[in-house]
Amino acid sequence: xxxxxxxxxxxxxxxxxxxxxxxxxxxxxxxxxxxxxxxxxxxxxxxxxxxxxxxxxxxxxxxxxxxxxxxxxxxxxxxxxxxxxxxxxxxxxxxxxxxxxxxxxxxxxxxxxxxxxxxxxxxxxxxxxxxxxxxxxxxxxxxxxxxxxxxxxxxxxxxxxxxxxxxxxxxxxxxxxxxxxxxxxxxxxxxxxxxxxxxx
Amino acid sequence: xxxxxxxxxxxxxxxxxxxxxxxxxxxxxxxxxxxxxxxxxxxxxxxxxxxxxxxxxxxxxxxxxxxxxxxxxxxxxxxxxxxxxxxxxxxxxxxxxxxxxxxxxxxxxxxxxxxxxxxxxxxxxxxxxxxxxxxxxxxxxxxxxxxxxxxxxxxxxxxxxxxxxxxxxxxxxxxxxxxxxxxxxxxxxxxxxxxxxxxxxxxxxxxxxxxxxxxxxxxxxxxxxxxxxxxxxxxxxxxxxxxxxxxxxxxxxxxxxxxxxxxxxxxxxxxxxxxxxxxxxxxxxxxxxxxxxxxxxxxxxxxxxxxxxxxxxxxxxxxxxxxxxxxxxxxxxxxxxxxxxxxxxxxxxxxxxxxxxxxxxxxxxxxxxxxxxxxxxxxxxxxxxxxxxxxxxxxxxxxxxxxxxxxxxxxxxxxxxxxxxxxxxxxxxxxxxxxxxxxxxxxxxxxxxxxxxxxxxxxxxxxxxxxxxxxxxxxxxxxxxxxxxxxxxxxxxxxxxxxxxxxxxxxxxxxxxxxxxxxxxxxxxxxxxxxxxxxxxxxxxxxxxxxxxxxxxxx
Numbered sequence: 001x002x003x004x005x006x007x008x009x010x011x012x013x014x015x016x017x018x019x020x021x022x023x024x025x026x027x028x029x030x031x032x033x034x035x036x037x038x039x040x041x042x043x044x045x046x047x048x049x050x051x052x053x054x055x056x057x058x059x060x061x062x063x064x065x066x067x068x069x070x071x072x073x074x075x076x077x078x079x080x081x082x083x084x085x086x087x088x089x090x091x092x093x094x095x096x097x098x099x100x101x102x103x104x105x106x107x108x109x110x111x112x113x114x115x116x117x118x119x120x121x122x123x124x125x126x127x128x129x130x131x132x133x134x135x136x137x138x139x140x141x142x143x144x145x146x147x148x149x150x151x152x153x154x155x156x157x158x159x160x161x162x163x164x165x166x167x168x169x170x171x172x173x174x175x176x177x178x179x180x181x182x183x184x185x186x187x188x189x190x191x192x193x194x195x196x197x198x199x200x
Numbered sequence: 201x202x203x204x205x206x207x208x209x210x211x212x213x214x215x216x217x218x219x220x221x222x223x224x225x226x227x228x229x230x231x232x233x234x235x236x237x238x239x240x241x242x243x244x245x246x247x248x249x250x251x252x253x254x255x256x257x258x259x260x261x262x263x264x265x266x267x268x269x270x271x272x273x274x275x276x277x278x279x280x281x282x283x284x285x286x287x288x289x290x291x292x293x294x295x296x297x298x299x300x301x302x303x304x305x306x307x308x309x310x311x312x313x314x315x316x317x318x319x320x321x322x323x324x325x326x327x328x329x330x331x332x333x334x335x336x337x338x339x340x341x342x343x344x345x346x347x348x349x350x351x352x353x354x355x356x357x358x359x360x361x362x363x364x365x366x367x368x369x370x371x372x373x374x375x376x377x378x379x380x381x382x383x384x385x386x387x388x389x390x391x392x393x394x395x396x397x398x399x400x401x402x403x404x405x406x407x408x409x410x411x412x413x414x415x416x417x418x419x420x421x422x423x424x425x426x427x428x429x430x431x432x433x434x435x436x437x438x439x440x441x442x443x444x445x446x447x448x449x450x451x452x453x454x455x456x457x458x459x460x461x462x463x464x465x466x467x468x469x470x471x472x473x474x475x476x477x478x479x480x481x482x483x484x485x486x487x488x489x490x491x492x493x494x495x496x497x498x499x500x501x502x503x504x505x506x507x508x509x510x511x512x513x514x515x516x517x518x519x520x521x522x523x524x525x526x527x528x529x530x531x532x533x534x535x536x537x538x539x540x541x542x543x544x545x546x547x548x549x550x551x552x553x554x555x556x557x558x559x560x561x562x563x564x565x566x567x568x569x570x571x572x573x574x575x576x577x578x579x580x581x582x583x584x585x586x587x588x589x590x591x592x593x594x595x596x597x598x599x600x601x602x603x604x605x606x607x608x609x610x611x612x613x614x615x616x617x618x619x620x621x622x623x624x625x626x627x628x629x630x631x632x633x634x635x636x637x638x639x640x641x642x643x644x645x646x647x648x649x650x651x652x653x654x655x656x657x658x659x660x661x662x663x664x665x666x667x668x669x670x671x672x673x674x675x676x677x678x679x680x681x682x683x684x685x686x687x688x689x690x691x692x693x694x695x696x697x698x699x700x701x702x703x704x705x706x707x708x709x710x711x712x713x714x715x716x717x718x719x720x721x722x723x724x725x726x727x728x729x730x731x732x733x734x735x736x737x738x739x740x741x742x743x744x745x746x747x748x749x750x751x752x753x754x755x
Contacts, residue, residue, distance in 0.1 A: 034414070042421040046436070051445050053440050056442075127434060134435060138425060
């Protein structure tokens, strides 16, 4: 990404012009996450409006079971903490420890996805049954897509951190930082989703 | 992600890029090449969209549908709207001029994320091609650029799905561009350059990019839900399955009203760059201009439901959105008076760039006034979905944005190519565009007030004469492209050499060669603290390079 690498003048009289700018990839990512958050905001707004404007018939109402989604919330919150630990370990150059935490985080993410699948298969309604069912699957599915992408990213970072002079080191921890920020974002969205979809 | 480039004498971006005209077909990372790519690509789509508009006007010369079948008319109408908005105005006022000018204005050598920038551009041609080919394969989408359900759910699905994919790609391109502009303007400023010293176009692009980042994703989410309705037969927006069409309208206009500002705010910025140069006066009211832009950004996000006054909107909502919409007239009015005050008492050279800018001011005031009228519920209910809305909209986006695009091409062509355009041909181009435009869209106000509905191929015979008048205007507009194209090609080949700064401009892009070198400046980027210091002491106003001697050595 750093194509604005140093512009060095060939004439020996001149001092090297340091036109290289700082690393703003994280700010770019934050801006992107704001945009991504707006997609979810649109979905949430649609869901809440549907709920207010198109009430379901009494026989279509189904009370969602809480244990599994609560477990899911727990899995994701713990995974945020383990990811944080991975970042701390990398800063201290403890690569092995960092990779162990990363693997744990990815496993928690995958466990979330498996548990979500279990929930999908045990629910008594399908995608096209009614408006509520469609919105439920659209929201959780779109979030699940984010978790899937996040888990893949974590595994890539895990792979890239395998050697001390590889792509992810304490000096170049942007890939890890970016994936971590994204992961916290996805967790945050889940908490809102959990409250809106299951508790409200 | 980061590959540390070993420090060599050769500049890294030079090695990556082919030279000559071929670089315009390459995955170039140079912001200037990407800017021109946006411009040329956009203009090709403008010609296609214009041809479609001509087809519409030919059809409407007679009250019966004789030139094309009704469903073909719907497709042409949909393609015209989508192409003109998503493939011509949005990419050109943002992508083309933004990419070309913003790095100069902030004193950077490129955008913050050059690779993302190139990706953003290269999403556009495939999206556009897909959209146009859909017409020849299964028939294009028929539900207008708004794709309102249930129309978009009941019309043939293939075209509609292709339309959705295209718009999603274009939206993605737009978001990537927006992220890039925000980071570039906020973070890549040359050391010592304050935010309040930036040329106005930077502020316009900052505001626009905020709108892009906040509103485009909502449209993307909405269109994903719509595609579920079409493909998987869910019922989000299908009343037959318990869905709610009004929710679609809310979500759609949450993007598409800000989209109007995404099209017109950059145009405001460009006019603010062009007028001071050719009037030799500082831009009037810089600070108020900045605050007006930010006010428009904030207000622009909370006025969307004024498109839905006839959608069973509850009274409190009508009241709120009428008031919020009327408030937008205040910052817009401030900008209008500032432009007039910039012109006032200036030494105006009436060249093509200024003529198009003045044409913009006149047209935009007319479009703005009808906009205020449309924000009032009783009036809006009378003219909703009539040609009055068509006229208003075209006064804003054609009379506004497109006039500014032409003005900007006349203004920056010497910088782009190093050649001057033929001014007389340019003035002639302005004259027929201005007459043609007003002849085409002016009478449509009357048509709408008298009840001619929009988006229909047939109409009541009493409207025949006025429609023919409008079509004559459209013909003039179509013809006006010819002198322009001739001028562009002829001047590129045989035009007089422009020199670095033909207009004696003070903004940074004029302080380098024409066309500018890769990485913009041979030496250090100049610090331009007074981009509008016209008509004041020269020592105070021109570039103050931190180490002047060094800059001289390089040139």
